[in-house]
Amino acid sequence: MTWTQKQIKVMDLADKLAPKKGLFKLPENIIYLDGNSLGAMPRSAQARVESVLKNEWSQGLVRSWNKYGWINLPQKIGDKIANLIGAECGEVVSADSTSINVFKVVTAALQMQKGRNKIISEKSNFPTDLYILQGIENLMVDGAKLVALDRDKIYDSIDAETAVVHLTHVHYKTGALFDMDAITKKAHDVGALVVWDLAHTVGAMPIDLNRAGADFAVGCGYKYLNGGPGAPAFLFVAKRHQENVRPSLSGWMGHEKPFDFSDYYQPARGINRNLCGTPSVIALSAFEEGLNTFDGVDMNDIRDKSMALGSLFLELVMDQCGEFGFDLASPKKAERRGSHISLTHDHGFKIMQALIDHGVIGDFRAPNIVRFGFTPLYTSFQNIWDAVEILANIMDKGLWKDPKYAMRSKVT
Amino acid sequence: MTWTQKQIKVMDLADKLAPKKGLFKLPENIIYLDGNSLGAMPRSAQARVESVLKNEWSQGLVRSWNKYGWINLPQKIGDKIANLIGAECGEVVSADSTSINVFKVVTAALQMQKGRNKIISEKSNFPTDLYILQGIENLMVDGAKLVALDRDKIYDSIDAETAVVHLTHVHYKTGALFDMDAITKKAHDVGALVVWDLAHTVGAMPIDLNRAGADFAVGCGYKYLNGGPGAPAFLFVAKRHQENVRPSLSGWMGHEKPFDFSDYYQPARGINRNLCGTPSVIALSAFEEGLNTFDGVDMNDIRDKSMALGSLFLELVMDQCGEFGFDLASPKKAERRGSHISLTHDHGFKIMQALIDHGVIGDFRAPNIVRFGFTPLYTSFQNIWDAVEILANIMDKGLWKDPKYAMRSKVT
Numbered sequence: 139m140t141w142t143q144k145q146i147k148v149m150d151l152a153d154k155l156a157p158k159k160g161l162f163k164l165p166e167n168i169i170y171l172d173g174n175s176l177g178a179m180p181r182s183a184q185a186r187v188e189s190v191l192k193n194e195w196s197q198g199l200v201r202s203w204n205k206y207g208w209i210n211l212p213q214k215i216g217d218k219i220a221n222l223i224g225a226e227c228g229e230v231v232s233a234d235s236t237s238i239n240v241f242k243v244v245t246a247a248l249q250m251q252k253g254r255n256k257i258i259s260e261k262s263n264f265p266t267d268l269y270i271l272q273g274i275e276n277l278m279v280d281g282a283k284l285v286a287l288d289r290d291k292i293y294d295s296i297d298a299e300t301a302v303v304h305l306t307h308v309h310y311k312t313g314a315l316f317d318m319d320a321i322t323k324k325a326h327d328v329g330a331l332v333v334w335d336l337a338h339t340v341g342a343m344p345i346d347l348n349r350a351g352a353d354f355a356v357g358c359g360y361k362y363l364n365g366g367p368g369a370p371a372f373l374f375v376a377k378r379h380q381e382n383v384r385p386s387l388s389g390w391m392g393h394e395k396p397f398d399f400s401d402y403y404q405p406a407r408g409i410n411r412n413l414c415g416t417p418s419v420i421a422l423s424a425f426e427e428g429l430n431t432f433d434g435v436d437m438n439d440i441r442d443k444s445m446a447l448g449s450l451f452l453e454l455v456m457d458q459c460g461e462f463g464f465d466l467a468s469p470k471k472a473e474r475r476g477s478h479i480s481l482t483h484d485h486g487f488k489i490m491q492a493l494i495d496h497g498v499i500g501d502f503r504a505p506n507i508v509r510f511g512f513t514p515l516y517t518s519f520q521n522i523w524d525a526v527e528i529l530a531n532i533m534d535k536g537l538w539k540d541p542k543y544a545m546r547s548k549v550t
Numbered sequence: 551m552t553w554t555q556k557q558i559k560v561m562d563l564a565d566k567l568a569p570k571k572g573l574f575k576l577p578e579n580i581i582y583l584d585g586n587s588l589g590a591m592p593r594s595a596q597a598r599v600e601s602v603l604k605n606e607w608s609q610g611l612v613r614s615w616n617k618y619g620w621i622n623l624p625q626k627i628g629d630k631i632a633n634l635i636g637a638e639c640g641e642v643v644s645a646d647s648t649s650i651n652v653f654k655v656v657t658a659a660l661q662m663q664k665g666r667n668k669i670i671s672e673k674s675n676f677p678t679d680l681y682i683l684q685g686i687e688n689l690m691v692d693g694a695k696l697v698a699l700d701r702d703k704i705y706d707s708i709d710a711e712t713a714v715v716h717l718t719h720v721h722y723k724t725g726a727l728f729d730m731d732a733i734t735k736k737a738h739d740v741g742a743l744v745v746w747d748l749a750h751t752v753g754a755m756p757i758d759l760n761r762a763g764a765d766f767a768v769g770c771g772y773k774y775l776n777g778g779p780g781a782p783a784f785l786f787v788a789k790r791h792q793e794n795v796r797p798s799l800s801g802w803m804g805h806e807k808p809f810d811f812s813d814y815y816q817p818a819r820g821i822n823r824n825l826c827g828t829p830s831v832i833a834l835s836a837f838e839e840g841l842n843t844f845d846g847v848d849m850n851d852i853r854d855k856s857m858a859l860g861s862l863f864l865e866l867v868m869d870q871c872g873e874f875g876f877d878l879a880s881p882k883k884a885e886r887r888g889s890h891i892s893l894t895h896d897h898g899f900k901i902m903q904a905l906i907d908h909g910v911i912g913d914f915r916a917p918n919i920v921r922f923g924f925t926p927l928y929t930s931f932q933n934i935w936d937a938v939e940i941l942a943n944i945m946d947k948g949l950w951k952d953p954k955y956a957m958r959s960k961v962t
Contacts, residue, residue, distance in 0.1 A: 163604075163608040164608070165608070165609045165611070168611075170611060172611065172612045175612050176607075176611060176612040178608070178611065179603060179607045179608035183603060184600070184603045184604060184608075187599060187600075187603055187832065188596070188599075188600060191591060191595060191596045191599055191778075191836075192575075192596060194779075195588075195591045195778060195779055196575040196576070196577070196590070196591035196596075197577045199577070199580075199582060199584065199588060199590065199911060200584045200587050200588040200911065200913065201906070201911070202779070203779075208779060208780075234646065234647070234650065234827070235646070235801065235826060235827020235828055235829070236827055236828075237799070237801030237802065237803075237826045237827030237828075238646065238650060238799060238801070238826055238827055241799055245689060249689075261813060262813060263813075264802075265802050265805065265808070265811050265812065265813065266801045266802035266827065268813055268814075268815070269800045269801060269802055269804075269805060269815035270799070270800060270801060272800060272814070272815045273797060273798050273799060273800035273815065274798075276796060276798065276800075277657060277661075277689065277690065277798040278689065278690070279693070281691070286813065311811075360828070366603075366607060366830070366831070366832055367606075367607055367614070367615075367620060367828075367830070367831035367832065368620075368828045368829045368830040368831045368832075368833075368834075369830060370830065371827070384688060385685060386685050386686075386688065386689040387649070387650060387653055387682070387685060388681045388682060388684060388685035388688075389647065389649030389650070389678045389681060389682060390649065390676075390677050390678035390681055391649075392681075393677065393681060396677070397916065398916055399677050399723075399915060399916055400677065401673060401674060401675075401677065401680055401698065402680075402684070403680070403681035403684045403685065414647060414649045414650055415646070415647025415648055415649030415650055415678065415783070416647055416648075416649075416772070416779075416780045417647070417780045418778070418779070418780040418781060418782065418830050418832075418833035419778070419779035419780045420599065420778055420779065420780075420830075420832055420833055420836055421780075421830035421832055421833045422780075424603075424832055494613070499611060499612065499613070501612065503811060504809065504810055504811055
């Protein structure tokens with residue numbers, strides 16, 4: 139169909155999540171379609187962090203570990219995340235980075251799978267997932283053997299020799315979704331354990347780890363959860379496995395009695411054993427404010443709006459930019475995508491630079507992908523309309539050919 | 551000698567570092583002798599973090615990775631730390647927690663020592679060091695064997711079977727110093743590598759890793775470096791070893807070309823390969839302000855003042871509290887201590903609670919240690935005088951016997 143500006147207005151007026159946009163502080167005259175890389179700043183994060191410094195750190199000093207509950211932040215935040223991913227309280231904890239957490243849960247899973255060492259993952263999985271698995275392979279020698287497969291070969295390759303299946307639920311480039319329930323079931327049928335990376339899932343759609351029977355999961359705090367640049371990550375361990383985890387990164391925060399200062403590691407009961415070193419209180423505090431933006435939100439509404447935003451974007455692009463050489467790198471059906479859409483274009487890097495220069499922030503992923511994320515909490519339908527108009531103008535007038543867009547920046 | 555209030559005033563007037571106190575925001579009516587656990591807040595940290603949120607995150611959004619140099623913070627901060635520990639630029643990087651960094655450098659060292667698997671450490675080393683080593687032992691099976699020894703047995707036990715010697719330079723409880731030069735030399739003589747944990751060293755005294763020939767080191771950002779609660783930690787790898795490190799926590803930030811998104815891990819050249827996941831920009835920014843408080847400071851002046859503060863404390867305690875059952879758990883000679891002093895007392899926990907209640911913040915370490923840290927940048931000689939007067943008063947009047955001091959808090 140062909141959309142009109144009037145219809146867009148109606149969609150924004152009908153949007154249940156529209157009031158949430160006010161929770162965020164966004165720059166004027168910018169359309170931000172990169173919340174899948176770095177979420178926007180909740181206004182409350184500024185006040186919270188200011189208070190953590192001014193009152194908790196500067197005035198409370200070391201007493202604040204108790205007085206302001208610093209010591210419990212990883213669990214408190216974990217419980218808020220649990221709420222978004224179909225986990226129970228006490229199944230999730232916030233700690234370290236996603237990379238570190240992949241290491242923790244995959245080594246834990248491998249050690250629970252005596253006699254099996256095969257890890258199945260996806261070729262072109264998010265690089266850090268593969269790199270961490272390669273590091274485990276190198277360190278554990280005979281204890282781990284990575285097999286990275288093309289996406290369409292994975293399901294059938296999960297067999298009785300498979301120790302662990304480690305997949306990213308929503309692909310960072312294409313946005314393609316794995317069928318979590320089906321893959322988890324297949325793995326369990328042959329005695330394998332499953333680790334889900336929810337980096338591009340959490341906060342963008344409803345998800346139910348326990349319904350799927352997931353064993354382990356990890357996820358990122360700084361994308362759809364709005365936790366701040368490089369926010370702490372999180373991990374999930376299903377209750378039934380928790381007492382069988384022998385942490386390989388066995389730091390003092392995961393000890394049963396960290397303040398007894400014993401010489402021998404005794405893992406804490408439950409999820410806490412998956413903590414390692416002392417976490418950044420400032421970073422955790424900002425992260426908590428990011429999670430608070432989901433208060434009262436039905437994740438089904440998030441998903442509905444996310445799909446509507448994506449579909450609108452795609453239709454407008456096809457309509458207005460169909461002649462300019464873009465191809466769709468994402469699944470065409472909204473049900474099979476996460477909350478971002480990727481287009482390929484031979485001049486993708488320059489086009490994205492021009493877009494950013496004209497106030498539309500998405501990102502570029504080598505070799506030729508321009509990526510647009512749709513964050514239901516702070517993106518309006520009008521934003522999508524405007525963004526595609528700007529893109530069409532850049533393409534129509536060849537603005538991306540300006541030599542100033544030829545330089546590749548260090549991070550894109 | 552017996553000190554007089556007048557002499558104390560003279561010492562403060564002569565103190566070259568006294569002007570530095572103004573850089574910190576400290577609570578009124580509190581004497582803070584726990585900077586060895588959590589450093590005080592630099593005033594500049596508040597402005598910096600506020601700006602990171604208000605300008606860099608909220609307005610710059612994902613562009614700030616380049617625009618504000620977020621991507622280079624780990625190295626930039628590392629170079630500032632290098633300056634304090636006798637390392638070169640490019641030998642130190644800030645990342646993760648101390649616990650995680652112990653894992654990184656010890657596994658790297660073990661993998662460089664084919665045919666040897668013995669790790670020598672100290673019984674009663676800081677627990678997380680031992681716990682991490684126990685985790686490595688468990689994960690690497692035949693690749694690592696921890697031997698934790700009494701302090702006085704360590705030097706002689708370093709032998710041709712030793713792969714790695716991992717020690718904490720200043721003991722967290724007693725403050726006792728290891729002879730870094732002698733132990734490193736002994737290890738090298740028999741072909742072992744040495745990992746120094748500088749948690750209670752860095753920022754408290756001059757140190758020269760390269761003069762000692764140290765191989766690896768780790769350290770903490772939130773103690774004497776004033777980096778904020780749970781600040782990122784750091785690690786050091788001597789230039790000569792850097793290209794031989796095969797990171798076991800091989801995350802994307804340690805990749806040679808992280809933004810090429812290749813499927814295969816290729817370690818970055820130099821120190822960068824020791825990075826793992828995405829770091830917290832907010833936490834790193836606060837940390838940098840902590841390090842900036844050392845601008846223009848001669849670490850020899852830090853050491854001189856630290857020893858003078860400690861010696862004054864000890865003399866005043868002996869003089870005014872000699873009859874109350876305290877024993878010295880730290881070395882008597884200032885040259886053999888770090889920058890904190892520990893006393894034992896059967897009622898240590900209650901005494902420390904009473905002290906805190908009366909405005910003197912130190913800490914308690916099980917089973918019976920009261921610990922006092924002397925941070926030359928923001929502690930005056932008058933602070934020491936006042937603190938001991940308050941302690942003497944608490945002991946003299948038995949104020950610590952108040953039942954309200956009987957409860958053990960979760961963190962002390």
